[in-house]
């Protein structure tokens with residue numbers, strides 16, 4: 001059922017890309033549904049900027065060219081999933097480990113459309129682990145800093161990001177001030193990216209439930 005809802009959320013994103021020639025594409029099982037839905041309209045696109053090797057592979061299989069963000073500059077629309085969403089459209093992302101490229105593309109996009117099923121909506125971020133991409137030699141140092149903040153960091157073993165780094169998943173953190181925590185963790189030496197999307201939150205969240213898909217917008221914040 002959750003997978004059906006993910007597909008429903010992906011479907012709801014299609015109107016937002018109808019005039020789009022170059023698309024930003026995220027990562028994860030919800031986004032995989034979104035990529036599948038691009039098949040009948042693929043001729044519309046000059047190309048896509050992809051947030052992971054996994055999404056790149058699927059887009060290439062579909063025949064959509066992959067473009068370099070440095071060449072494209074600014075994107076009109078970026079579509080991606082999330083692990084958690086709050087009422088301010090702030091997100092936890094990085095369950096698939098693609099958080100750094102996701103954050104770069106979100107920052108370079110005019111509109112960030114987040115697609116998710118209703119189970120992702122929370123009143124306070126932090127029930128899901130918060131991923132942090134870390135330079136390998138800083139793993140112990142960053143873990144100590146996170147313990148100092150009251151979180152429980154767990155090394156995602158046997159996982160290397162597309163950028164060659166490791167992930168620490170932080171458990172047991174109630175994130176009452178996402179903006180502040182994002183800044184604090186981003187400032188730690190050795191941290192590449194924290195999977196808190198608070199400063200650059202989503203602009204639109206499409207939240208699928210059995211009774212339909214709800215649209216949360218920045219004006220609801």
Ligand code: 5RP
Nearest residue numbers: 028029030081094095096098
């Ligand atoms: C990958 C992500 C994903 O968007 C997030 O983990 C949600 O994944 P899914 O759509 O499979 O539930 O941030 O890094």
